[in-house]
Amino acid sequence: MSEHKVTVCVNGNDMSGHAEARLTLVDFLRDVLGLTGTHIGCEHGVCGACSVIMDGKPVRSCLMYAVQAEGHDVTTVEGLEADDGTMSPLQDAFWENHALQCGYCTPGMLIAGHALLSSNLSPTDEEIRHAIGGNLCRCTGYQQIVEAVRMAAEKIRGETS
Amino acid sequence: MKAAPFDYRRATSIDDACRALSEGGDEARLIAGGQTLVPLMAMRLARPTLLIDINGIAEMSGIAIDGDHLVIGAGTRQSDALGSEIVQRHLPLLTEALSHVGHDQTRNRGTIGGSLANADPAAELPLIAQLLEADMIARSVESTRTIAASFFFESAMATALAPNECLTEIRFPLWREQKTGYGFHEVSIRDSDFALAAAAVQLTLDDKGACTRLHIAIGGASPAPMRLGEVESALLGTNLEDRTLHAETARLATLVDPQGDIHADASYRRRVARVMTERALQSARDRAMESNP
Numbered sequence: 106m107s108e109h110k111v112t113v114c115v116n117g118n119d120m121s122g123h124a125e126a127r128l129t130l131v132d133f134l135r136d137v138l139g140l141t142g143t144h145i146g147c148e149h150g151v152c153g154a155c156s157v158i159m160d161g162k163p164v165r166s167c168l169m170y171a172v173q174a175e176g177h178d179v180t181t182v183e184g185l186e187a188d189d190g191t192m193s194p195l196q197d198a199f200w201e202n203h204a205l206q207c208g209y210c211t212p213g214m215l216i217a218g219h220a221l222l223s224s225n226l227s228p229t230d231e232e233i234r235h236a237i238g239g240n241l242c243r244c245t246g247y248q249q250i251v252e253a254v255r256m257a258a259e260k261i262r263g264e265t266s
Numbered sequence: 267m268k269a270a271p272f273d274y275r276r277a278t279s280i281d282d283a284c285r286a287l288s289e290g291g292d293e294a295r296l297i298a299g300g301q302t303l304v305p306l307m308a309m310r311l312a313r314p315t316l317l318i319d320i321n322g323i324a325e326m327s328g329i330a331i332d333g334d335h336l337v338i339g340a341g342t343r344q345s346d347a348l349g350s351e352i353v354q355r356h357l358p359l360l361t362e363a364l365s366h367v368g369h370d371q372t373r374n375r376g377t378i379g380g381s382l383a384n385a386d387p388a389a390e391l392p393l394i395a396q397l398l399e400a401d402m403i404a405r406s407v408e409s410t411r412t413i414a415a416s417f418f419f420e421s422a423m424a425t426a427l428a429p430n431e432c433l434t435e436i437r438f439p440l441w442r443e444q445k446t447g448y449g450f451h452e453v454s455i456r457d458s459d460f461a462l463a464a465a466a467v468q469l470t471l472d473d474k475g476a477c478t479r480l481h482i483a484i485g486g487a488s489p490a491p492m493r494l495g496e497v498e499s500a501l502l503g504t505n506l507e508d509r510t511l512h513a514e515t516a517r518l519a520t521l522v523d524p525q526g527d528i529h530a531d532a533s534y535r536r537r538v539a540r541v542m543t544e545r546a547l548q549s550a551r552d553r554a555m556e557s558n559p
């Protein structure tokens with residue numbers, strides 16, 4: 106089996122490590138780079154817990170191998186916070202709306218919500234539901250997640266404080 | 267849920283990929299978006315010993331009109347095709363079908379060619395390729411050949427591609443008649459899931475509203491997407507009135523023989539296939555009537 110030196114720009118910093126060809130990007134992020142915010146759920150592309158932003162678009166990090174991310178930009182849930190470590194409006198809204206219970210799906214939901222709000226600051230509930238359609242919440246707390254994304258959009262638009 | 271060990275190499279061109287594939291032997295596989303192959307490897311249903319990565323080969327992706335065809339590079343991301351104005355303008359049926367393919371996270375990696383080459387019986391893109399009689403362009407070290415969709419989709423997850431061939435391009439014929447309309451309907455458990463049954467229709471009407479050209483295909487209810495030639499023949503020349511559509515789509519009861527599974531049994535799929543076909547015909551007819559010369 107081949108082994109590769111992989112360098113990925115994660116949350117704005119070039120980070121390198123060695124990866125066997127079969128190491129998935131999510132395992133690389135967690136086990137090699139120590140960024141355990143991204144969760145591993147089903148490991149075969151169904152649950153969305155491992156979602157990250159790659160080159161500006163949300164993807165599943167369990168459905169690509171680390172070596173394939175060589176030279177790409179990746180944003181993980183750790184990269185959503187502000188530079189001073191305060192939570193993003195979306196993360197705040199999750200906290201305010203009790204949009205997480207066990208927390209397993211949360212990083213993926215935040216990434217999906219973040220991707221939506223990056224291109225659409227006035228999403229309808231249907232658009233929000235569509236955006237998180239690839240993410241499973243095993244606590245089934247979808248309603249609060251939709252409310253949180255809606256509130257985050259309002260906050261960013263400056264309609265609520 | 268970890269893949270078995272394998273070697274990895276990045277191909278720099280289609281020629282390079284074909285060479286690697288032919289030298290790599292029977293257990294070499296191409297990987298594009300990986301949205302089907304990586305799960306299969308995680309479950310060890312696939313155990314390639316060599317993965318040849320064709321992501322990043324510029325000549326593999328692109329969307330263009332070439333005469334009477336919409337030509338899409340096999341490596342084109344599904345999300346790029348979904349957002350393409352060229353596709354929307356020339357083949358809106360494909361845009362609509364793509365909106366049902368997975369979700370953002372999978373469409374951002376998944377490719378047009380990857381979905382076709384994997385040939386899931388319930389996938390939307392093979393259904394559209396079968397419906398429109400698309401041509402698949404396949405390359406190997408020895409040759410380049412064109413495979414008609416009707417030969418390409420052999421069975422569930424099985425295509426006419428040889429182990430040493432790379433699907434490089436898909437050519438969708440464009441219908442230039444004025445009064446052309448399309449319809450696409452599917453039922454799935456969740457929005458982004460594979461269809462329990464899906465139907466796609468493209469048709470043309472003459473000035474009096476009679477149907478002069480008609481393709482109907484269904485997916486999810488047979489091992490490979492299937493054209494419904496018998497229903498097409500019965501409806502050609504008619505005005506496609508609702509009662510005619512209802513009566514003729516009843517033929518699906520004997521034409522399709524779906525497999526049942528945990529999500530839906532065979533009789534349900536058969537009924538859904540019929541209803542989806544009827545609705546797709548209605549949508550296509552209504553769109554064709556609205557399209558003003």
